[in-house]
Amino acid sequence: MPEVKHMDELARRLREDAATIDADISAQLDSRIQASLAAIEPELARQRKPARRPVSFWLASSLTGMAVALAVIAVLNVNDVDEPAAVTRTVAENRVPPPEIPALDLDVEAAMLTGPLTRELEDLQADLKRAEEVVRGDVRIDF
Amino acid sequence: MSDELQLIDAAKRGSVEAFTGLVHGYRERLFRFLLTRCTNHADAEDALQDTLINAYRYIGSYDPRWRFSTWLYRIAIRNAGRLRTENLAELGDPEDDGADPLAHCIADSERDNLWRTAKRILSDEVFAAMWLRYVEDMSVRDIADVLERSSSWTKVNLLRGRRALEAEMNGKAGNAGSEAYG
Numbered sequence: 334m335p336e337v338k339h340m341d342e343l344a345r346r347l348r349e350d351a352a353t354i355d356a357d358i359s360a361q362l363d364s365r366i367q368a369s370l371a372a373i374e375p376e377l378a379r380q381r382k383p384a385r386r387p388v389s390f391w392l393a394s395s396l397t398g399m400a401v402a403l404a405v406i407a408v409l410n411v412n413d414v415d416e417p418a419a420v421t422r423t424v425a426e427n428r429v430p431p432p433e434i435p436a437l438d439l440d441v442e443a444a445m446l447t448g449p450l451t452r453e454l455e456d457l458q459a460d461l462k463r464a465e466e467v468v469r470g471d472v473r474i475d476f
Numbered sequence: 477m478s479d480e481l482q483l484i485d486a487a488k489r490g491s492v493e494a495f496t497g498l499v500h501g502y503r504e505r506l507f508r509f510l511l512t513r514c515t516n517h518a519d520a521e522d523a524l525q526d527t528l529i530n531a532y533r534y535i536g537s538y539d540p541r542w543r544f545s546t547w548l549y550r551i552a553i554r555n556a557g558r559l560r561t562e563n564l565a566e567l568g569d570p571e572d573d574g575a576d577p578l579a580h581c582i583a584d585s586e587r588d589n590l591w592r593t594a595k596r597i598l599s600d601e602v603f604a605a606m607w608l609r610y611v612e613d614m615s616v617r618d619i620a621d622v623l624e625r626s627s628s629w630t631k632v633n634l635l636r637g638r639r640a641l642e643a644e645m646n647g648k649a650g651n652a653g654s655e656a657y658g
Contacts, residue, residue, distance in 0.1 A: 362524070
């Protein structure tokens with residue numbers, strides 16, 4: 334084996350030896366690669382491609398948008414009219430009746446005051462004195 | 477604007493023809509490189525196909541400040557690595573059964589092919605750095621970008637790779653060879 338003395342000689346041999354490696358691409362591999370490439374699309378190209386829409390698409394979109402806007406306006410207006418009645422109904426329906434209190438059968442007589450309280454007290458004391466004299470007379474006991 | 481940039485621009489807009497023209501000059505070079513990276517010929521073919529598909533699919537993300545070949549080789553190395561990992565997981569080490577694609581693709585010669593020697597004594601990354609330097613004529617900066625390594629690492633390992641190969645060729649394959657696995 335010849336001795337390599339210079340780096341250029343090594344580089345030359347490395348190039349030459351690389352060239353001896355058979356790297357022919359077979360027709361089968363070539364067609365396989367072409368078919369694979371045709372089946373895919375570059376990522377950014379796919380993203381950048383503008384979507385082509387027919388005129389009828391834009392017309393239909395506009396009409397749909399207008400219809401939706403009108404429907405929303407109509408629904409909001411209808412809700413505005415009905416809202417107070419609905420609230421009133423709700424309040425009326427939610428009112429709770431008061432509990433029934435059973436009636437008491439009371440025999441009430443009005444107090445008939447004949448005089449002021451001091452006069453009433455003197456009468457009671459006089460009644461008491463008379464009752465005491467009756468008892469003394471009956472048992473003859475001196476207190 | 478150069479022809480290559482025009483083709484890239486057209487490919488970004490979805491032209492398969494432009495992309496085919498763009499990579500036409502790279503296909504054989506890529507395939508030769510992948511034959512050295514993959515464990516068998518079929519895997520190298522799959523890796524080439526995956527590389528071109530991925531390059532076309534994601535060409536929108538290509539930054540023109542890079543060399544196109546640098547970007548392409550980076551994708552190729554990732555695909556080859558992925559296929560090798562999948563094979564190792566499914567089949568074990570396929571190199572044990574003598575399926576080395578280089579053995580079948582190298583023309584008979586009076587002497588050993590240096591790249592077979594390189595594959596035997598260098599690590600995968602150092603081998604790739606040597607290939608990109610001496611076959612693809614890439615700069616140290618571009619090689620570092622492809623391998624996702626620093627320029628310092630690339631310089632050191634190119635030097636180690638050269639020394640290891642020289643030592644092997646000059647019959648001093650003892651100590652220098654182990655340096656390349658840095």
